[in-house]
Amino acid sequence: MLACFPFLMAASESPSTPAISPPASAAPPDDAQWTMPAKNYASTRYSELAEINEGNVKNLQVAFTFSTGVNKGQEAAPLVVGSTMYIVTPFPNIVYALDLSKHGAPIKWKYEPNPEPAAQGVACCDVVNRGAAFADGRIFFNTLDGHTIALDANSGQPIWNTHIGNINVGETLTMAPLVVKGKVLVGNSGGEMGVRGWVKALDAGDGHVVWTAYNTGPDKEVLIGPDFKPHYDMDKGKDLGVTTWPPEAWKIGGGNMWGWISYDPDLNLIFHGTGNPGPWNPDLRPGDNKWTSGIFARDPDTGAAKWFYQWTPHDLHDYDGINEQILLDMNWQGKPRKVLVRPERNGYLYVLDRTTGEVLSAKPYGPVNSSKGVDLKTGRLMANPDKKTGTGKVVRDICPTASGLKDWQPSAFSPKTGLLYIPHNNLCMDEEGVEVNYIAGTPYVGMNVRMIPGPGGNRGAFTAWDIAAEKQAWSLKENFPVWSGAVVTAGDIVFYGTMEGWFKAVSAKTGELLWQFRTSSGIIGQPVTYRGPDGHQYVAILSGVGGWAGAIVSGDLDPRDATAALGFVNAMKDLKNVTTAGGTLYVFRLP
Template sequence: MKRNYAVAAVLLAAIACTTVHARTPADVNGERIVNADKEPGNWMSHGRTYDEQRFSPLGKVHAGNVDKLGLAWTHKLDIDRGVEATAIVVDGVMYTTGAASIVYALDARTGKLLWKYDPKIAIEAMGQGCCDIINRGVAVWKGKVYLGAFDGRLIALDARTGKVAWEVDTVLDHKKSYTISGAPRIVKGKVLIGNGGAEYGVRGYVTAYDADSGKQAWRFFTVPGDPKDPAENKAMEIALKTWHGNNWVKWGGGGTAWDSMAYDPELNQLYIGVGNGSPWNYNFRSEGKGDNLFLSSIVAINPDNGEYIWHYQTTPGDRWDYTATQHMILADLDIKGRKRKVIMQAPKNGFFYVIDRATGELLSAEKFVPINWATHVDMATGRPVLTPDADYLDGKGAKVILPSFLGAHSWQPMSFNPKTGYVYLPAQESVAQLEAQKEPLFIPHKSVVNIGVEVPDLPEDTKIVKQIRSAWKGRLIAWDPVAQKAAWTQEYESAWNGGTLSTAGNLVFQGTADGRAVAYAADTGKKLWEAKVNSGAMAAPVTYEVNGEQYVTFMVGWGGVFPLLTGALSYKVQADARVVTFKLGASGKLPPPKLIAASLPPLQPLNAAPEQLKTARTMFNGFCASCHGLNAASGGVLPDLRYMTSKTHGMFAAIVSGARINRGMPAFSSILKPEDMELIRQYVIKRSHDLDAELKQPAP
């Protein structure tokens, strides 16, 4: 459909004339971001401010009247998949993203679409990356909107029209599955972006591009390259000494910086969070030796030239996928009678870290959920003290790991309220088993992860699965980073709840996995308001003001790795993707929620023998579960294959071979034989029979 750019321009101009700042759309620069508190009605960068505190000084909506919030407007997004974006709001215009990296510019008062940009990600590329086709939002700067697209492009758009100003390819090697899911950041006229793909065998890096032209300014690698080649810089010389052998070259090394960054303008230090190794198996990756810098580390670099300043590694020699890509917050705290400039992070590994952001000195580290891989962090060395309980590389078989590879805290942003002094942390308890592969199994396919580890399958027994699910809990923690303990908590039945927003109105807002928007008193944790939003709300909400009215926006849409992979452990809600915005006194209504299929089609004949089905189950969980759920039990986002019709069964081999590649289904014909495909289909039939028997059982 042809875009009407003239109409879009008129609409944007009209909005600008009715707001405080009648200026070019998205006319944001470093000075405005540094002085963001002088414009509390805007949300101009990913964490609102460079320190990523996600605290709003707005207080018209407060603990005394938040129960009067009602639906102001909603805007339906194009694709019902995971929504993880933080919306940007500047001078009455909202810029946000949905699945497949589609960008939307909306009237922040009404939700009216001003323009839309679809980067047209190649459908076949959508199955070649981790954790759904999500996007965590855009950045804005001097009249442009910057998008990191799933296929690895960095794209600058005209903020008035949505037209492409420039685009660059950030991918180092197109033979490997590099992706982008994180939001860009802009510092001193440079657009900063990292990449994803560690499980698929890539080498991590962060790149800076000139915001005006797209010209590359510098690139900071997070792990070393081939040791036969000269190290790129001082940082890689330091890192190379902590790796052994050269197996990681084939496996990629990992260390992708796929999400968090923060910036201190005073110190002129950029902080990046670095991810897990490739493969996870430390023995394959580095002969079981060395810290493997800069995996699972916070790294401070000079944003002018990309030079290394300092690092702190949260999980040396990481073998559990305990990334340090989780949200980082900068704050000034009084610690032991001294004002300290700190950086705070609660990564996957379950410790809450407070670090001097000028020097990298560890100030404190305490557990915020139960864990079993380490007893504590040694403050003399800054290193975790490991236990044998979670060492699955000791040759003694599978080990139960707490937290799981999905972490005690994942990408969902936390927030810091300087009035209460608390960090509002979306935490979770999770558990999994890991077992080392006996021999390296490397499958060179863009849609197959290579981690060197067996993740034992979930049991098929529904009762046991329910018991396991009960061990996966969500929790909102008001964490005191000075005392290093919880001030209050709120418990959830499900993991994978949303990021948080705190405000001067003594409020904490959070979305939930079971489809609610909730507000709590920031000081006590008392629940003050909730509203249904019909789908899982994972992204962190934002608040802004237009024409004297305060709004609160939730980006809603269930998806991501938890519901796609874990299926039966996930809270099963439909992926109804939309922007949902509230204000005081509004009375709008959401459309009714979509219903998930409840009745099975006629069952297909099951012809495979029990021993064949065991093999088929292993194949399904190896090739299909990352999208359709372990044991063919979907989490409600992508099709639940147990409900396949006879027509789809008839097309099964063709679909697996690539007949629906234009709908995002990868082609596996290069690694699966026709008899393998039929065996997998037989397993799906078996699981349909299992479900049918379960549905026929009388209710307890």
């Protein structure tokens, strides 16, 4: 608080600088490394490096490439610590350390965790991994078969290995851990398998589980106690994680946490979303299905919940609530507020007061017809009754799709422009609820889905959103969903990739395309930028199509079945014609 206030004052004095910036404690001055996928605790994915700028970006060229040897969806962010780059591959989750101080960045070490191959059969949407995290000389990462592992960053030797996920109930780990105050925060995947969601804090020193917070069930297992003060009445009451479900349904009700966590050191709070309720067919779970498709603020030391807000009560369309949250301080209607900005899967760009969970703004950032807005008095999403799904009923043209207006692909924020750069989808779908049996370790979905391109026919978009003005600044149409993350720099360049395989640099101010490079496969990874040992700025991206959107290629699915890959294949029938599976790191620099 003390640290960030003078910065806010300084920013508001200069009219050319937007008075929106991350708190200094969560986004310290750039050390030109990249130690966690989101860049910093505020999750800005903003780099202060400016050697590459609007004038010279057209000269970018390949510095080196590296084949991961794994041709599955590459969603991970490469990390750079000192003169070493670390990458973690999709299953079998190999970790490579590359020596950036040597010509061609040779392999420094390689670690193979040898996860159980059967884990591939319970991973809902390709066998991805969203990256590792670095802290205190260690690399922390998750394996698909449910292990969190700490490696010595220097030698690649394992320090501890904790088994926290059970594939026989359908549990996998795909997210990147976040290390906060000596604790490694990890959540489970399995929302399509009836897995009960949780977040665990593991001791960074020895890997023991310090606390576990479930996202469904009785208050004491959700770590809801006397400190829990949700802003809205709909989230108040005893044991809502039990009473808002049919009997026992919360035990197989999803609410998994496989996305992003942010941390505010001043408030001593972590913020994490919760995934969709299971099964997808809503007739099998009447009620609000707490605490799914929402967001928790928790004390990182104990896991105790401070507040909760439910983006999508009684979710009808697989709207997981696990996207990234960007922590910013700004003036909101004349008053300084500590906010949390969330481009949510249900299609709304939320601005929340992160001290209380109050919704300040919720505006659609693309086509939405599954709901009619958010009631700012009650905080409740107003679901559109015309788009309500159920058993034996086909509901057509629901926008956005199960994959959301935006899925996991993280956005970036520049304090120079005040804009949030959002890679996202533009898709709609037909849904038919069907009966489903719960069989542990098998899918628990109960919905036939087929997706189609959204209004305009472009299946993806890259949108710059003016947070203060609550409206779009500019938007670029993309043929395929933009399933890659974004990074923005002080050189006013935004980088992102397309599923055809183009790696693009556009102007942060106007969106003008300044440079692009065709990589060997479609891009669904997270770009990063860093200063190399030679003192120059580099940009790195993993190329390799896959994930849910690209499963048609990485899993060789058959486009004649409209419902393949939970309906995504129907919207991606032509992807096999433009790209093939891959797994290659590309690193760029100026000549």
